[in-house]
Amino acid sequence: MEFKQLEDLEQKINHTVALIEKLRAENQELLRANQQLRSEAQLKEMLFQKLKEENDSIRKMQGESTSLGREKEEKIKSKVEQMLARLDELSYNL
Secondary structure (H helix, E strand, O other): OOHHHHHHHHHHHHHHHHHHHHHHHHHHHHHHHHHHHHHHHHHHHHHHHHHHHHHHHHHHHHHHHHHHHHHHHHHHHHHHHHHHHHHHHHHHHO
16 A cells, blocks of 8 residues: 555544534534423423312312302302292281
C-alpha cells in the first residue's frame, strides 16, 4: 500500500470516528429528550386522572343534590297539601 492510500484510509477512519461520536452525542440528546417527554406525559396522565376523578365526584354530588332537591320539593308539596286540606276542613266546619 502506498503512503497516499494510507493517508486516505486514515482520513476516512478519522471521518468515520468523528461521525460515530457525533451520532452518539445526538443519540444521548434524543434519549434525554425522550425521557423528559415521557416524564411530562406521565405527569399529564396523572393530572388527567385526578381531574377525571374530580369531575366524576362533582357529577355525583350534582346528582345527589338534584335528588335531594326533588325530595325536598316533594316534602314541601306534601306539607302544603296537608295545610290546604286542614284549611278546607276548617272552612267546612265554619
